[in-house]
Amino acid sequence: ETGVTQSPTHLIKTRGQQVTLRCSSQSGHNTVSWYQQALGQGPQFIFQYYREEENGRGNFPPRFSGLQFPNYSSELNVNALELDDSALYLCASSLHKGLNTEAFFGQGTRLTVV
């Protein structure tokens, strides 16, 4: 176990709805990154938060947004859900900012958009 927990584990939403996914980082880690993993594909970087500030963003539209709280836990919000948003959403925490530091992944949230 990595100490990174995500909730919920599974979620079904209707197209057009909004969703919030949550992540608790490993103790002592101040950096959280979010990834989208479509079926049969490798994860795609969405964005990273370091000490409550966004620290880099991948090629995702603005309807994907995030937050990091003072305890370093994080949320991923997706508005106006589309069918293609169906994926496993992974959160990873790390001790330092940047993407080339060791990252510990949570178990993921499986989002299905119908």
Place this chain on the structure above:
Amino acid sequence: KNQVEQSPQSLIILEGKNCTLQCNYTVSPFSNLRWYKQDTGRGPVSLTIMTFSENTKSNGRYTATLDADTKQSSLHITASQLSDSASYICVVTTENYGGSQGNLIFGKGTKLSVKP
């Protein structure tokens, strides 16, 4: 373009046998290469991390190699067990430079099935 290619796409072996998974990359500037194991529907778990100067690294029955000249890596699994059935993902990261946070480039993974 930064890319990570893995082969084979899938592999079936018998319990107790050895296997080798391949990863070729074109990533610059290189920082490190990681192998992750991902069980179906779960998050990836790190197996090894290697920097430019490391040629080999082991973690139990898993041994990773890195040839930075040819930009190739392999993951060798010895005496496979049923619990080794999973996807194995090769990830190459780039350096942080001048405010850039670096990048992670994921391969699509090799799906390994170990049969009794």
